[in-house]
Amino acid sequence: MKAEEWLKPILTERSPLYPVPTGIEPRLDQIAGIKAVIFDVYGTLVVSGSGDVGSIDHTDRSSVIRRACDRLNISESVDGPISWQDLRSAIDQMNAERKSSNCVSPEIDVISVWRELLDQKGLQFSTPAISQVVRLATYFEAWANPTWPMPAACDAVHQLSSRGFCLGIVSNAQIFTNLLVEDLEFSKKNGTSVFQSDLSFFSNRFRHSKPGPRLFDALSNALRRRNILPQEAVYVGNDMLNDVWAAKQIGMKTAWFVGDRRSARERSDDSRCAKLSPDLVITSLPQLLECLTLK
Ligand SMILES: [Mg+2]
Known part of the structure; x- marks a missing residue:
């Protein structure tokens, strides 16, 4: 693919x-x-x-994350479910690290965010797994922000x-x-x-x-x-x-x-x-x- x-x-x-x-x-x-x-x-x-x-409101979308992980058969390869809070925290942390007087409004790279989250959950990366990261980010975005x-x-x-x-x-x-x-x-x-x-x-x-x-x-x-x-x-x-x-x-x-x-x-x-x-x-x-x- x-x-x-x-x-x-x-x-x-x-x-x-x-x-x-x-x-x-x-x-x-x-x-x-x-x-x-x-x-x-x-x-x-x-x-x-x-x-x-992305989703700028505070509606919990943990169920959308679970659905996307299930679709890609990732759920069984990671240590425990990824929650909405996990995703928000990763985004907030990535933005906080880059925020400065020269970057008042940082933007994330959402693929890096998901990669980091899956890494934290123990998913080992290989080339096929990277395709899974991109597809997971895409399914989540498609369903969470139609x-x-x-x-x-x-x-x-x-x-x-x-x-x-x-x-x-x-x-x-x-x-x-x-x-x-x-x-x-x-x-x-x-x-x-x-x-x-x-x-x-x-x-x-x-x-x-x-x-x-x-x-x-x-x-x-x-x-x-x-x-x-x-x-x-x-x-x-x-x-x-x-x-x-x-x-x-x-x-x-x-x-x-x-x-x-x-x-x-x-x-x-x-x-x-x-x-x-x-x-x-x-x-x-x-x-x-x-x-x-x-x-
Ligand atoms: Mg607009």
Whole structure:
């Protein structure tokens, strides 16, 4: 089995998940002179149970871990079950080790976390066992944080691309996130992505996450190399802190996506969001086509 196959459950274990209206009114304005539209993934391009990669709430998912271990016949090879608390502690510890003034918002590598957990439980590693680690992480993510393409996401990104906007991604992500993005682009032509690779940044590759500055600083540099000013780019995301606040730090225009109650995050308890106002509030992605113009 190829390494890519190990990640396939992130797509094959899905079932339809439709957005739940938020009741928040859209605020649509005309914004001219836009050259680039950059997207968040979880809770924006895909419906996501948590609105982010991984599970950010505190629901105990020990039963999901057990189910994933059973699926891969790992349960009998390890010394005792892996609990939700074991997983949370491993993630917290890995983040704490990396947190510093230069890394205010660390990102884990989820494969390393699971590898460490299985190591602690006495699983001996060989090449096949590494495939088991990746598959275990993938099954767990697929079941604990189910996703489904956001309605009209594929059509909206293709239409924005055909109108001449440069498209990119800034996402908190793990190794399987790219499959969710590629899946959105099933109608891509000539195998070329509508998302520009030089404008796409995934937190697991940087080991820095939003709302820390690293990913948006990298985007800012990439926009500059294309002679695009930050105010000529719009960032679209579901989270007022991770997306709207973080993108505003580099001077981008922002669209707060509030199309799904599961993931729309107002962050009213965070002082950084107290006086924050996005340029647009949208309840569906095609509204971007009504609001944004190149000239
Ligand atoms: Mg999101």
